[in-house]
Amino acid sequence: MDLLKEKILKEGRVVGDGILKVDGFLNHQIDVDLVSAMGKDIYEHFKDGNVTKILTIEASGIGLAVVAAQYFHCKVLFAKKGRTTNLGNSELYTSKAYSFTHQNENTVLVSKKYIDANDRILIIDDFLAHGEASRALLDIATQAGVDVVGVAIAIEKGFQGGGDQLRKEGVNLYSLAIVDSMDDGNIVFRED
Numbered sequence: 001m002d003l004l005k006e007k008i009l010k011e012g013r014v015v016g017d018g019i020l021k022v023d024g025f026l027n028h029q030i031d032v033d034l035v036s037a038m039g040k041d042i043y044e045h046f047k048d049g050n051v052t053k054i055l056t057i058e059a060s061g062i063g064l065a066v067v068a069a070q071y072f073h074c075k076v077l078f079a080k081k082g083r084t085t086n087l088g089n090s091e092l093y094t095s096k097a098y099s100f101t102h103q104n105e106n107t108v109l110v111s112k113k114y115i116d117a118n119d120r121i122l123i124i125d126d127f128l129a130h131g132e133a134s135r136a137l138l139d140i141a142t143q144a145g146v147d148v149v150g151v152a153i154a155i156e157k158g159f160q161g162g163g164d165q166l167r168k169e170g171v172n173l174y175s176l177a178i179v180d181s182m183d184d185g186n187i188v189f190r191e192d
Contacts, residue, residue, distance in 0.1 A: 001041050001176040004154065005189055007034055008177060014185040018129070018157065026154060027060035027126050035067050038176055042124065042152045043071035045174050049149035051122045053077055053115070055141065057097070057108055057133050061125040064154055068124055077115065079108040079137060093143045097136035108136045115144040128153040128175065131162025138171070150174060157182075158190050 013021040025031040042064075051072045056065040057079045065076045079095075091112040098105045115121075123137045134151050141148045150172035156163045158178040166173050178190035 001038065003034060003037055004177045007031070008155070008179075009187060012187065014182045014187065018160065018182065020127075020155065020157065020179065020182060020187070022126075022155065027063075030063045032067075035064055038064060038154060039067035039069075040071055041176060042068045042122075042174070046122055046149055046152065047072075049122065050120050051149050053119045053121050054124055055079070055110070055121050055137050056124050057081070057137060060127070061133075064126060065124040068122075068152070072122070077110060079110045079140065081106040081108055093140040095136035095139040095143075097132045098130075099132070108133075108140070110140050110144075112144070115141075115146060117145050119144075119146045120149050121146050122149045123151040124153075125151075126154045128156045128163050128166075128173075129160040131166050134162070134166060134171075134173075148172075152176075155179060 007025055011024050015021050025034060051074055053074050054065045054069050054076045056062055058081055062078050069076045092109045093112060094107055094109050096105055097108050121141050125133055128134055153175040156175035156178045158180045163173055179187055180190045181188045
């Protein structure tokens with residue numbers, strides 16, 4: 001998606017080892033016009049998949065998931081990173097996801113009452129690097145016995161290999177922008 005790539009080049013910042021900061025428009029402060037265009041692009045890609053629910057993970061995927069859901073006319077369900085008091089004694093689907101950004105492992109949780117066996121789920125997240133969060137959400141969908149239409153990612157860090165591995169495993173993965181390298185702060189995108 002050219003609009004997202006342009007925004008990354010204009011406002012994104014490469015920090016340290018493999019970190020792309022897009023907090024000014026995607027995952028801290030949100031450029032609603034941009035995210036709306038991204039949501040519409042995701043819809044156009046998956047519109048024939050009969051999506052009934054979007055599944056994401058807190059917190060950075062929620063904004064994009066909610067905007068995309070407007071086009072699909074469906075609900076958004078987000079996995080929580082750890083048990084909270086408001087989950088109470090709910091029956092839960094759980095999976096593990098290591099966060100390379102935060103350098104910790106999270107147990108992600110989804111209440112069983114919000115996934116129906118007839119759901120057709122689209123997974124959406126802001127970033128894909130090694131694929132840990134996507135794998136955890138795919139695992140939850142498998143536990144629930146639902147069909148996964150695909151996985152939509154705003155920015156895939158192609159040089160970290162998670163997306164390529166998911167594709168090899170047959171996951172219908174669609175990334176709006178794939179960064180192939182960020183050497184010396186120079187961002188290079190994979191050609192479509």
